[in-house]
Amino acid sequence: xSGKATVVLGAQWGDEGKGKLVDIxxxxxxxxxxxxxxxxxxxxxxxxxxxxxxxxxxxxxxxxSGLVNANCAGLIGxxxxxxxxxxxxxxxxxxxxxxxxxxxxxVSDRAQLVFDFHxxxxxxxxxELGGSSIGTTKKGIGPAYSGKASRSxxxxxxxxxxxxxxNQFRRIxxxxxxRYGYFEYDTExxxxxxxxxxxxxxxxxxxxxxxxxxxxxxGKRILVEGAxxxxxxxxxxxxxxxxxxxxCIGGVFTGLGIPPKAIGKTIGVIKAxxxxxxxxxxxxEQLNDIGVHLQEVGREYGTTTGRSRRCGWLxxxxxxxxxRINGYDALNLTKLDVLDDLKEIKVAVRYLLRKNGxxxxxxxxxxxxxxxxxxxxxxxTLPGWQTSITxxxxxxxxxxxxxxxxxxxxxxxGVPIEWIGVGPGRESMLYKPIAAA
Numbered sequence: 001x002s003g004k005a006t007v008v009l010g011a012q013w014g015d016e017g018k019g020k021l022v023d024i025x026x027x028x029x030x031x032x033x034x035x036x037x038x039x040x041x042x043x044x045x046x047x048x049x050x051x052x053x054x055x056x057x058x059x060x061x062x063x064x065s066g067l068v069n070a071n072c073a074g075l076i077g078x079x080x081x082x083x084x085x086x087x088x089x090x091x092x093x094x095x096x097x098x099x100x101x102x103x104x105x106x107v108s109d110r111a112q113l114v115f116d117f118h119x120x121x122x123x124x125x126x127x128e129l130g131g132s133s134i135g136t137t138k139k140g141i142g143p144a145y146s147g148k149a150s151r152s153x154x155x156x157x158x159x160x161x162x163x164x165x166x167n168q169f170r171r172i173x174x175x176x177x178x179r180y181g182y183f184e185y186d187t188e189x190x191x192x193x194x195x196x197x198x199x200x201x202x203x204x205x206x207x208x209x210x211x212x213x214x215x216x217x218x219g220k221r222i223l224v225e226g227a228x229x230x231x232x233x234x235x236x237x238x239x240x241x242x243x244x245x246x247x248c249i250g251g252v253f254t255g256l257g258i259p260p261k262a263i264g265k266t267i268g269v270i271k272a273x274x275x276x277x278x279x280x281x282x283x284x285e286q287l288n289d290i291g292v293h294l295q296e297v298g299r300e301y302g303t304t305t306g307r308s309r310r311c312g313w314l315x316x317x318x319x320x321x322x323x324r325i326n327g328y329d330a331l332n333l334t335k336l337d338v339l340d341d342l343k344e345i346k347v348a349v350r351y352l353l354r355k356n357g358x359x360x361x362x363x364x365x366x367x368x369x370x371x372x373x374x375x376x377x378x379x380x381t382l383p384g385w386q387t388s389i390t391x392x393x394x395x396x397x398x399x400x401x402x403x404x405x406x407x408x409x410x411x412x413x414g415v416p417i418e419w420i421g422v423g424p425g426r427e428s429m430l431y432k433p434i435a436a437a
Contacts, residue, residue, distance in 0.1 A: 003216040004264030005033075007252055008332075010229025011268035011322045013276035015302070015309060017334035018269045019043025019065045021419055022225045024429055030220040032066025033075040033212070035255030036245040037227030038114055039086045040139045042302060046424050049098060055425060056097060063090055064225050067101055072223075074101070077208055078110035079245065079255020080227075081144040082156070083119075084197045107201065108208035109157040117173055117185050118143040124180045145244035147172070156205055159198035166191045209257040216262055224252050230322040231276070238369065241280025249326045267418070268328035270319060272336040272405075275300055275309040281372045284312035284348040298338040313379065315348040316412050321365035323413050330434060331413070333406065334421035337428075342384040345405060349412065350378040382408060390423045395432040398422075406432075 006025060010016050023045045026032050039062040047068055049056040058065070062082065064074035076082060091101060118140030147153035152172060158165050173187050215222060228247040231237045236248055246254060249266060253259065273294050276282050285291065294300065294311035301308055322328075339345055351366075352359035354374050366372055385399035392398055398406075398420075410417055420430040 003219045003222060003262075005216075005222040005224050005252075005258065005262050007224040007226065007249065007263055007266045009226035009249065009266065009268055009326055009328075010232075010247065011270045011326070011328070011331070012229050012274055012315075012318060013231045013282075014041075014229040015275055015277070015300070016229065016269040016271045017332075017421055018226065019045045019060060020334070020421065020424075020426070020429060021267065021269060021332045022065050022223065023047065023068050024419075024426060025223055026066030026069045026072045028221065029066060029069075029072050029223040031073045031075055031212075031215055032064040032223045032225055033077050033256055034062075034064050034080050034225050034227060035077045036079045036247055036251040037243065038062060038081040038139060038141045038144070039083055039090070040141045040243065041227035043225075047426055058094060058097065058099065060094075061090055062087055063094070063101075063105065066223055066225060067094070067099065067105065070100070073104040073106065075206075075208060075211065076107045076111060077256040078108040079251060080108070081112045081114045081141060081148070081245075082107065083114035083140065084194070084201060085116075086139075088197070088200065105204055106206045106208070106211065107156060107204045109155070109205050110208065111156050112144055112148045112153045113156065113159075114140045114144040115154075115169075116140075116190065117176055117183075118147075120183050120185065121176055121180060124183065142244040143176075156201070159194060159201065162195055162198070165194070165198075169194075212256060212258055216258070224256065226252070230326060231318060236321075236325055238280045238372075239367070241278065241369075265329045266327060267330050267332055268322065268326060268415070269332045269334060270314075270409075271334050272314060272339055273298070274312045274315050274318070277302055277307050277309050281369055282310055282312060283317070283351065283372060283375065283377050284315040285310050286312045290342075293342070294338060297341070298335055313346045313348055314409070315377075316409065317348055317351050317362075317365060317377075319409075319413055323415055324364075328415050330418040331409075331415050332419035332421070333409065333417045336402065336405075336420055337388070337390050337422045339384065339405075340388050340390075341386060343386060345382045345384050346379040347382065347408065348377045349380045351375045352378055380408070390428065392422050392430060393427070395420065395430050398430075 043060040043065045045058045046055050066072045067074040121143040122138050122140045228243045232243045233247040291311045351362040383401045385401040416434045422428050
């Protein structure tokens with residue numbers, strides 16, 4: 001094994017802007033691989049295209065966003081769940097924008113399949129939960145992973161034995177209807193549709209384990225693109241308000257079949273404030289003018305769902321917890337420009353638990369959500385810079401108070417910030433050499 005993989009992971013509750021860093025790093029990579037999640041993820045990338053270098057927005061949901069770079073191949077790993085109609089719809093849309101993916105997009109033969117009945121069941125599960133709804137994207141991701149865990153799912157390689165696939169598919173749908181009651185679904189038409197989809201998919205399918213290990217042996221440069229983020233991880237997130245896959249560093253190994261020694265560098269992507277979508281706890285959420293400011297200036301609306309995101313101050317308790325688990329070598333701080341107009345900026349630095357008339361500091365992020373309901377958040381207040389930084393093209397051009405904010409985060413976490421986002425375009429990502437931290 002001579003090659004190494006660089007891993008990019010979401011460090012908060014997702015929507016940190018991982019796609020832009022992946023796009024930039026992919027220009028120096030041979031392969032960009034997805035290891036978890038499905039088309040419930042969403043990365044928006046703005047890049048100049050054509051002779052006139054017109055800024056073009058590409059929306060990725062399932063496909064690796066490194067495909068924006070013409071010399072980088074994309075791999076959907078075994079840890080991903082794939083809804084084939086969405087796969088081809090996204091591929092067709094990207095190609096219609098002039099992004100040619102011919103011969104450089106691959107799908108693991110071990111990846112689990114998401115079907116339309118999974119999406120129906122996803123909605124039925126939310127109804128069943130009632131007031132405890134966790135706010136899923138209704139893309140069928142949870143039910144597909146449930147099928148995988150209960151060993152009743154179908155994988156990509158099953159598509160190529162049509163009769164066996166059809167029989168198993170009928171059994172699965174029948175089982176779901178027994179569990180949730182009758183729902184309208186044309187099983188036989190779906191089986192025929194997947195017979196055609198299987199033939200269209202066949203050229204993309206590879207043994208992803210062999211594919212990646214041959215690439216590593218050949219010294220190829222591999223970029224792993226995480227989906228969602230640490231606080232949505234099935235084990236370490238705010239359970240049950242989480243996604244259904246392993247979004248932490250462990251998901252890289254199980255979702256691609258590569259060992260820990262194959263990882264060269266792990267980069268955590270952290271927004272300059274905090275957002276989350278759907279239900280669940282959010283200690284630093286600001287249900288006030290600050291929250292509205294962050295939402296409107298930051299254009300905090302989901303790429304996949306269009307849902308508005310809940311907004312709050314940067315939570316370094318969350319980030320410390322995230323850093324402990326994922327072991328970041330460096331950070332990418334994004335959307336720093338959204339804070340430009342604020343006179344002062346608060347940062348959550350400690351959780352205090354009210355207990356027996358006293359407040360006790362917590363060591364870490366609690367597993368029990370009922371504990372979170374009892375905490376007070378302690379903030380550090382830093383001065384704002386109240387000037388636009390969108391035109392900055394180097395770290396040294398940032399205002400003094402802006403640098404102080406960056407340095408405060410670095411000192412608290414003990415991790416250098418190597419990349420800083422000050423706007424939506426490629427040119428708005430500042431590289432800050434770690435030695436200068």
